[in-house]
Amino acid sequence: MAERALDRAHHLKGSASRVRVRLEEIRFLVFGRSLPAVLFAVLGYRVVVFNLVPQVHRLPAHASPLDVVAGPLPAGLYFLFCAIPVGIYLTRPRPTARDGRLIARAAGLIGTTMLLVVGAFPDPALFTPPDALRDASTPLTIVAFSVAVSGLLFLRRSLSIIPEARRLVTGGPYRLIRHPLYAAEILAALAIVISRPALWAVVTVIPFIAVQLTRASFEERLLQRTFPAYRAYAARTKRLIPLFW
Numbered sequence: 001m002a003e004r005a006l007d008r009a010h011h012l013k014g015s016a017s018r019v020r021v022r023l024e025e026i027r028f029l030v031f032g033r034s035l036p037a038v039l040f041a042v043l044g045y046r047v048v049v050f051n052l053v054p055q056v057h058r059l060p061a062h063a064s065p066l067d068v069v070a071g072p073l074p075a076g077l078y079f080l081f082c083a084i085p086v087g088i089y090l091t092r093p094r095p096t097a098r099d100g101r102l103i104a105r106a107a108g109l110i111g112t113t114m115l116l117v118v119g120a121f122p123d124p125a126l127f128t129p130p131d132a133l134r135d136a137s138t139p140l141t142i143v144a145f146s147v148a149v150s151g152l153l154f155l156r157r158s159l160s161i162i163p164e165a166r167r168l169v170t171g172g173p174y175r176l177i178r179h180p181l182y183a184a185e186i187l188a189a190l191a192i193v194i195s196r197p198a199l200w201a202v203v204t205v206i207p208f209i210a211v212q213l214t215r216a217s218f219e220e221r222l223l224q225r226t227f228p229a230y231r232a233y234a235a236r237t238k239r240l241i242p243l244f245w
Contacts, residue, residue: 041086052076069138088152092160097226108162111208168233176237177241186240190205216240
């Protein structure tokens with residue numbers, strides 16, 4: 001009887017363990033893959049409809065390369081910034097380590113959605129900036145989203161909203177700074193404010209920068225604990241601004 005009761009207890013324990021594993025797989029499928037992919041897909045669609053297509057329609061009949069650079073190119077890069085993560089999130093593996101604290105999760109979600117919502121759902125501008133500022137915002141936007149797209153292509157399936165560790169990425173823009181995506185997003189946010197100072201963009205730009213810096217700190221702590229080589233990598237690279245900081 002004792003042996004039978006012991007076998008039954010082991011069986012129940014094994015069943016409970018399998019249920020937990022199955023629930024964790026479902027949680028990762030829904031929250032780690034599907035929902036982020038849907039979020040970026042929806043925002044990418046809106047960028048195409050409300051940003052990229054209107055810019056293409058505004059091109060003159062005989063558009064020059066400069067017309068394309070000043071018009072559809074920034075919107076096209078912004079679309080890639082939204083579209084590439086769709087494939088990444090649908091195929092990325094489970095992390096080897098994660099910062100599951102509520103504050104880390106909240107910072108990741110807030111930081112991701114703020115920039116995307118500002119760009120994809122623009123409010124009316126508070127005022128019309130001088131032409132010189134508006135002209136300066138175009139190269140800033142191109143640089144920002146070019147760096148962001150490059151960072152995504154090197155980061156690939158290690159991309160995450162909340163702090164997670166899959167592999168240590170040190171190539172491409174990560175050779176110069178440890179957080180090229182955050183640096184690009186901050187630069188893009190500043191370019192949006194300069195070119196189109198809408199209420200939501202102006203009010204949130206400083207909190208957005210603060211959130212991104214917080215996310216960078218959380219990620220660095222996790223990567224230091226997970227990858228022994230991270231300390232040496234951090235010692236030879238800057239955080240957000242090449243050669244300076």
